[in-house]
Amino acid sequence: MSSTTADSQLTDWREHALKLESEINKVVVGQERPVRLITTAIFARGHVLLEGDVGVGKTTLLRAFTRGIGGGYERIEGTIDLMPNDLVYHTYLGEDGRPHVDAGPLLRCGESLAVFFFNEINRARPQVHSLLLRVMAERTLSAFNKEHYFPHMLVFADRNQVEKEETFDIPSAARDRFMMEIPIAVPSDPDIMESLIFNTRFHNADKLVENVQPDVLHYDKLNSIAVNLQDHVQASPTLRKYALELWLATRHPGQYGVKIDGVDINRLVLAGASPRGMSMMLRAARVNAWLNNRDAVLPEDIHTVFHETVAHRLVFSPVYEMRRTEIARELLSGIVNAVSAP
Amino acid sequence: MKKLFSNAKTPNAPGIPFLTFGLARRLGGLTGFIVMLVALASAPAFAEDGIAVDPRVSVKTIEPQRDVGYSVGDILERTIILEAKKPYVLLETSLPIAGNDKKRRGKGSGVEVRDVKLETTRGIDTTTYTLHLSYQVFTNNIVAKPANLPAEFVKFGGEGKNFQIRIPSWSFRISPLAVYGSVVVERDMSGFRGPLTLDATRHHQLLWVALGILAASLLGLLYVLGTSSWLPRMGGPFARAYRDLKKLPTTPEGLSHGVSRLHQAFNVTAGNSVFDRTAFLSRKPGFAPVGHEIDQFFGLSRTVFFEPTAPHGIDGDAMAWLRKFCRRCRDCERGLK
Numbered sequence: 288m289s290s291t292t293a294d295s296q297l298t299d300w301r302e303h304a305l306k307l308e309s310e311i312n313k314v315v316v317g318q319e320r321p322v323r324l325i326t327t328a329i330f331a332r333g334h335v336l337l338e339g340d341v342g343v344g345k346t347t348l349l350r351a352f353t354r355g356i357g358g359g360y361e362r363i364e365g366t367i368d369l370m371p372n373d374l375v376y377h378t379y380l381g382e383d384g385r386p387h388v389d390a391g392p393l394l395r396c397g398e399s400l401a402v403f404f405f406n407e408i409n410r411a412r413p414q415v416h417s418l419l420l421r422v423m424a425e426r427t428l429s430a431f432n433k434e435h436y437f438p439h440m441l442v443f444a445d446r447n448q449v450e451k452e453e454t455f456d457i458p459s460a461a462r463d464r465f466m467m468e469i470p471i472a473v474p475s476d477p478d479i480m481e482s483l484i485f486n487t488r489f490h491n492a493d494k495l496v497e498n499v500q501p502d503v504l505h506y507d508k509l510n511s512i513a514v515n516l517q518d519h520v521q522a523s524p525t526l527r528k529y530a531l532e533l534w535l536a537t538r539h540p541g542q543y544g545v546k547i548d549g550v551d552i553n554r555l556v557l558a559g560a561s562p563r564g565m566s567m568m569l570r571a572a573r574v575n576a577w578l579n580n581r582d583a584v585l586p587e588d589i590h591t592v593f594h595e596t597v598a599h600r601l602v603f604s605p606v607y608e609m610r611r612t613e614i615a616r617e618l619l620s621g622i623v624n625a626v627s628a629p
Numbered sequence: 630m631k632k633l634f635s636n637a638k639t640p641n642a643p644g645i646p647f648l649t650f651g652l653a654r655r656l657g658g659l660t661g662f663i664v665m666l667v668a669l670a671s672a673p674a675f676a677e678d679g680i681a682v683d684p685r686v687s688v689k690t691i692e693p694q695r696d697v698g699y700s701v702g703d704i705l706e707r708t709i710i711l712e713a714k715k716p717y718v719l720l721e722t723s724l725p726i727a728g729n730d731k732k733r734r735g736k737g738s739g740v741e742v743r744d745v746k747l748e749t750t751r752g753i754d755t756t757t758y759t760l761h762l763s764y765q766v767f768t769n770n771i772v773a774k775p776a777n778l779p780a781e782f783v784k785f786g787g788e789g790k791n792f793q794i795r796i797p798s799w800s801f802r803i804s805p806l807a808v809y810g811s812v813v814v815e816r817d818m819s820g821f822r823g824p825l826t827l828d829a830t831r832h833h834q835l836l837w838v839a840l841g842i843l844a845a846s847l848l849g850l851l852y853v854l855g856t857s858s859w860l861p862r863m864g865g866p867f868a869r870a871y872r873d874l875k876k877l878p879t880t881p882e883g884l885s886h887g888v889s890r891l892h893q894a895f896n897v898t899a900g901n902s903v904f905d906r907t908a909f910l911s912r913k914p915g916f917a918p919v920g921h922e923i924d925q926f927f928g929l930s931r932t933v934f935f936e937p938t939a940p941h942g943i944d945g946d947a948m949a950w951l952r953k954f955c956r957r958c959r960d961c962e963r964g965l966k
Contacts, residue, residue, distance in 0.1 A: 521936075523934060523935045523936070525934040525935060526934070526935055531910070561887065581939075582934065582938065583935050583936035584935070585906055585907070585931060585935050585936070586935075587904060590904070596954075623902065624901035624902055625901070625902065626902060627892060627893070627896050627902040628902070628904075628934075629888070629889045629890075629892055629930070629934050
């Protein structure tokens with residue numbers, strides 16, 4: 288593909304991406320930043336962990352995106368008795384009185400699976416996490432003596448950080464597979480809050496999602512577009528050095544003069560961001576630059592995705608884990624303030 | 630002042646008392662006693678302390694100028710001139726001995742002979758001996774104390790016999806080192822005391838040297854506390870950046886260094902990394918007059934460091950613009966609009 292054609296294609300796709308964003312923002316109001324971040328993750332081909340309370344619109348948001356990008360959408364609820372095979376198949380007695388085996392949520396759509404939503408992932412057992420993490424990393428699954436591929440699949444999982452009963456903490460290795468952890472919060476704008484209560488169009492989520500224009504993107508073209516996009520958007524030596532400094536700062540924040548009230552900064556971080564994590568951060572930053580019609584990554588692009596791509600990867604001392612969300616936010620803000628570019 | 634002590638008026642009469650007592654025995658009674666009193670009253674040949682003056686040797690003394698205000702360690706000098714008729718000569722073995730402190734009732738007087746020098750001048754009929762005696766005071770007291778240079782006896786010999794001459798004592802007062810009791814200094818204006826001044830030249834020199842060092846140290850301290858600047862607000866981040874910018878060449882490398890240097894100034898001024906105008910102005914509203922230029926600067930930085938093809942909107946020489954912008958930031962930093 289020639290350079291001009293690729294540029295033109297990327298320009299077209301940017302318009303599609305922005306169109307998708309505007310479509311989503313029509314039905315999920317007050318969530319512009321999560322919408323932008325999910326769009327970024329879609330084009331960076333990264334899995335997303337959603338964090339938020341119940342009833343804030345996570346499922347509606349994902350269904351809206353699924354409608355916009357096309358392809359298959361599957362969902363499973365995380366429960367304490369969920370087993371890995373429940374994702375692959377389920378058995379039942381048919382009307383004919385004989386046992387039947389049907390494909391589970393992972394296999395039901397085949398290769399056209401575009402979005403797999405794992406609701407309340409932290410309620411599922413570690414065995415389930417294990418299967419899912421393999422599928423996320425390799426996008427393949429061995430079942431029924433056959434290798435199944437999910438080349439277009441993105442996993443969206445959500446967890447409720449408040450409830451701790453009957454939950455299993457997601458290990459750091461599992462968290463690291465997710466490109467982003469995006470907080471979904473209740474909109475703070477009083478007008479939007481009032482609208483969410485009184486506007487009848489928000490009462491029926493199915494009808495609401497139908498307002499999104501279907502197939503704004505073509506899910507089966509996203510992989511190739513993502514590759515072109517990553518090749519197209521450049522990172523200068525200064526920016527590379529800056530990203531490297533940020534990475535080092537996540538590992539040794541004390542050496543960069545970062546301070547957090549009530550926290551011994553030198554004992555806080557057990558493990559900083561992983562190489563995979565920093566790679567995902569830069570992929571997301573490139574997509575952000577592209578969405579902002581730029582051909583090069585700027586520090587602002589990194590800042591836009593820094594918290595969401597790095598915070599969930601950090602491993603803190605157990606004594607600080609209970610305040611993880613608050614400390615991670617302060618730590619990463621401190622790092623951005625401490626590291627200069629150039 | 631010279632004090633002369635002369636005994637020339639007194640005739641030698643060593644045998645007079647004995648003659649007088651002899652006559653009294655012969656005359657007997659009251660008459661003899663009256664004769665004795667008349668004889669005593671008309672005997673000027675006796676010295677004050679009862680030693681007769683000898684016509685063979687005349688004694689003159691030159692005493693110290695003042696007789697008060699001496700203290701321990703002070704040296705007093707007196708000169709004795711002895712004029713002896715020939716053939717009488719001074720026996721030098723009779724001279725005072727240096728280091729000798731005359732004792733009275735077994736107790737030292739505290740005035741010690743320090744040095745003895747003798748000069749001899751021979752004339753036709755007489756020989757003049759000039760004796761230089763110096764004494765050192767080795768005593769003190771908490772109040773003024775009377776003391777004296779002791780009487781000395783020197784011997785002469787001639788015509789087969791010896792005789793001795795008394796050099797009279799000389800009284801003076803030893804002053805205390807510290808004032809005892811309540812003294813009003815203004816009333817203690819004794820002309821004899823004399824000003825007691827010490828040579829303070831070296832101390833003055835040391836004082837000036839110390840003052841010089843102190844002044845230099847204070848200036849150095851001022852410079853350090855002023856973050857390497859001589860005047861308030863002189864050493865601000867933008868002021869220092871402007872000085873550095875003036876030294877940079879007008880080349881792409883120079884421009885890159887200049888933009889980086891200015892980024893440093895922004896970061897130091899804000900206290901954290903600065904990436905856009907809004908965050909910076911919220912912390913430092915004093916820079917609002919250059920808000921538009923700050924946008925242009927970040928645009929230039931983007932072109933230089935991140936996206937070479939991006940337009941920065943600066944016409945002409947970017948380095949010149951950067952210097953001008955930095956100077957304007959320096960003015961804002963100093964509170965000038």
